[in-house]
Amino acid sequence: MAEHEVKQILRDLDHLQPATLSQAPNLLSRAKLALLKLDALVPDADTTPHHLHFGAAVLEHGALVSIRLKDTDAFTRYYQQLQSFYALPAERWNSRVGKPKNQAKVTGLYLLLLLSVGDYAGFHTVLEGLEVSSGKGEMEQNEFIQYPVRLEQALMEGSYDKVWGETKRERVPSEEFGVFSEVLINTIRSEIASCSERAYPSLPISNAKNLLFLDSEGAVVQFAQARGWVAKDGRIYFPQQEEEMLAAQRDVMSSSSMVIENTLGYARKLETIV
Template identity: 80%
Template sequence: MAENELKQIVSQLDSLKANNLSEAPKLLSRAKLALLNLNALVPTEKTQPQHLALAASVLEYGALISIRLQDTDAFTRYFQQLQPFYFLPSDRSPSRRQSNQGKVTGLYLLLLLSVGDYAGFHTVLEGLEASSGKEQIEKDDFIQYPVRLEQALMEGSYDKVWGETKGERVPSEEFGVFSEVLVNTIRSEIASCSERAYPSLPISNAKNLLFLDSEGAVIQFAQSRGWVAKEGRIYFPQQEEEMLAAQKDVMSSSNVVIENTLGYARKLETIV
């Protein structure tokens, strides 16, 4: 009974449209309850192979739906729950043809990149290479997408990252969610560097530098960071304040030097 109900729920999850995901959490809860009744939510030696396949499917749907709902915490939990299924012996693991392991793992790698967890990224990647083989990983488009992004980030080639996050280079709709988060992270890093390097920038230059689509978007971004936009330029208040402080320090030092020099001159006059 539980197995038939589970198959029906999986079929319903499969038919859910992007604009009708509000039903997904309830379906997933029912599915996990059915898996518990089948002792299949966590794989054991006694779990039947067909139940392992159903469990992996439910958890993968949960992971992918969590991405579409932009719930990264839920996605991370589903990814962690899937690991025992992905590392089962080949004679008990779900069919590779039916598995979304590459997609789910690629999304998790992209999540790690988007939050700057490079150590975690390489730990997961090394685990994949050890379990599946480097050659197999290199053939997986879902895995290679975050790998290319990480390489571009290490090179500081932000234009390559920007190019990879656009259009047909994104391997699936779910990857677009984290790709946008990653671009925002990079944009913030570039903005912080610009604040320290320049007193101001032309808005047209800032648009290209920050990978923004219009000058209006530049002004909106500038306002969010407390920058000042006027007369076709972006001014960085922090840089101006630091420059004024430096000028004051120079002036103060100059005054000390002048006072000391005058003092020496007076002493010389007294001696003469």
């Protein structure tokens, strides 16, 4: 009964459309309860290869659906649950079916998640583990793994234009990667914006459009308003930078006044001595 239910839920998950994606969490909850009855939610020595595939398939569906729903916390939980399946030796799996079919995709997405939150140490830890378990040659041939590797290299070089190019729809390995690419670009855009605030008092809107990888000047104005910038006369003004410049000017004026006052006091003392 439980096995039949898992099979039916997997078929339903395979045929979910964007309009029915909200049904996925309920289906996944039912599937995990059925896996518990089969002792296949967490693999042990007695779990059959047949049930191992059921468990991995349900959890991989959960991971991929979580990405499409933009629920990164749920995705991380599914990724962590899948590690007990991915760590199993090849002989534990059905030789005809092989290991879980979405292992590389889920792992590549997790690498992209780590990049999007700036966890470079975690990124390299996962890569090192993959190299040990799968071999460097297999990693270099897998597009799902190489995609985040290329992005990380571009980020380390500060080549944000390369990152932007890689995140174009036609370059991402699958729909799910496109979701994280959007998050990554927003992170980079925020970083560039923070640097711009510190470096310039203002920028032409046309320059800001290219600098921030935005599609139109209208998008620049919306982005500026969200960050508390001022857009007028074809330029973006950074209030924070202006305030800092005014504060610096006040400090200089205050220091100058002290110097003048001290100089005058010294002159008066000289007159008294004379």
